Amino acid sequence: MPNVKPSTVLGRQLGDELRRFREQAGFSTAQSAEVLDCTKGKISRIENGHVPVRTPDLTALLQAYAVTDPEARERLGALARRANRRRRDGWWHQYGSVLGDAYRDQIELEAICDCVKTFQVQLVPGLLQTPEYGRAITVASRAWQTPEQIEQFVQVRLARQQRLAGEGALEFWAVLAEGVLRQQVGGPTVMRDQLEHIAVMAERPNVTVQVLPFSRGAHSGMFGPYLLLGFPQVSALGLVLTETPTGNIWRESETEVTCYRELFDDARTSALPPTESLELIRRTAKEYR
Incomplete structure (x- = not known):
């Protein structure tokens, strides 16, 4: 592809x-x-x-x-x-020096879509990351070398999160494998604050977070993270972004989009309900104290 x-x-x-x-x-x-x-x-x-x-x-x-x-x-x-x-146009153009084409395209599409669904295996989705967590991820990626570049990239993450607030806020639904909660990024304090932040965000009416626990065993989403973007126009076909170590891939054929919609449906039905998921997130946050 x-x-x-x-x-x-x-x-x-x-x-x-x-x-x-x-x-x-x-x-x-x-x-x-x-x-x-x-x-x-x-x-x-x-x-x-x-x-x-x-x-x-x-x-x-x-x-x-x-x-x-x-x-x-x-x-x-x-x-x-x-x-x-x-x-x-768009606020992201001021960060052109630290944005690759694929990420710039993702931000542009987030600005005009009305729904994002994501399955994540190991990382907290960017729209839910705290500055400290995002900074630790950015440093670990080694894609940006100077403190100025790292800080700019973190600011991009924070700016993206504005889509979750205000009029016309994005509908965001994240299914997180339990490994996302357990992978210690930035140290215990960073992880505690990050999980508490997810719990707070999940209380918003436009944000749904579910956790797929280890106890569920093998599942169809084990093979990698992805995002599904939906758009307000009835005639507009959705888009899928699959994340790989060597670059993200956009998939927009009807067959592929339908396949990923079915994968997400499998993930959300296998995951804990939102209320139980929040209880697990809060318990795990306390473990980092």
């Missing part, structure tokens, strides 16, 4: 409409590529929302597809402007 950059929801909506107009016009991707003097691959990436559509290119495609309806042309033009603006 190639390590593809994810599309924004707006870009994918635009791409879907362009694909529909292309097919109605009887154009192949090769013919559309001739219109823009580009490769067939670029047309596919435009239609999948992986690359922005410049206004001259959009105008050329709509002309080639004989899209003359002023309302449709204006709607697509506005969609393109909004999608491109989403790519350029």
Whole structure:
């Protein structure tokens, strides 16, 4: 599976409409590529929302597809402007020196999705990390060398957490393997504070935390962490981010997204209910005192 950059929801909506107009016009991707003097691959990436559509290119495609309806042309033009603006704007751009492409894409998508579900095997999800825990993880990763880079990356984690508060707060559901509670990161004090923080966050109406205990034995989620992102548009297909040591991979085919949804359902039904999970988290926090 190639390590593809994810599309924004707006870009994918635009791409879907362009694909529909292309097919109605009887154009192949090769013919559309001739219109823009580009490769067939670029047309596919435009239609999948992986690359922005410049206004001259959009105008050329709509002309080639004989899209003359002023309302449709204006709607697509506005969609393109909004999608491109989403790519350029955002608080995360000030941290460009410490953000890789995949992580920047993750943050961008978190800003526009309305639901995130995650299964974690060993680490507390970034949206629930305390500064001290996040700092210990960042140092251990060895990806950032200077204190300034480390601190900037920690600040990114904290800024991301704003999506869990305020109007339009993100719905967040985390299933944590018990190893997340037991893997001592940063020392006992850091772990105690971290687990107490998870318990506090889980009391919010938009945050659900469950723990999958060791006693459940083998389960389908043992093979690695992942995130499921859902979007408010009914027509928008979800996205999955799988985490690997050599880089994260975005999966967006309907088959793969459905597979991970089923994996998450298995994990949450196997895990302790939220109330029992919080009791376990609080008991474990006391063990670090």
